[in-house]
Amino acid sequence: MLGLIGLALYDVIQRQHAILRNFPIVGHFRYWLEAIGPELRQYIVTDNDEERPFSRDQRRWVYASAKLQNNYFGFGTDNDLDLTPNYLIIKHSVFPLPEPHPGLPN
Numbered sequence: 001m002l003g004l005i006g007l008a009l010y011d012v013i014q015r016q017h018a019i020l021r022n023f024p025i026v027g028h029f030r031y032w033l034e035a036i037g038p039e040l041r042q043y044i045v046t047d048n049d050e051e052r053p054f055s056r057d058q059r060r061w062v063y064a065s066a067k068l069q070n071n072y073f074g075f076g077t078d079n080d081l082d083l084t085p086n087y088l089i090i091k092h093s094v095f096p097l098p099e100p101h102p103g104l105p106n
Helices: 002-013 017-023 025-034 037-043 057-066
Strands: none
Touching: 002 017, 017 057, 025 057
16 A cells, blocks of 8 residues: 555656656556557557558657657558559569560560
């Protein structure tokens, strides 16, 4: 019981996290749920691209930038675009195609 009282007092006094200051012991559950969020989304809730108007990766970049943390994230995709119908994919070629010679059949 003394541990919870000490934790609540520390949460009220600290100035880094507004959630912990406003909701002393219960605020820790938010960070716990945020930590296990990817596992929950994998099986239960939504995919990273289903939320609108911004994807979860874009929102993560904005939050990290606002907190002056490392905001170097790849903006690639997690989707398998090769199997997506009606999706134009332009791929580069390591070697150019040979020029057709005039007078020779292709």
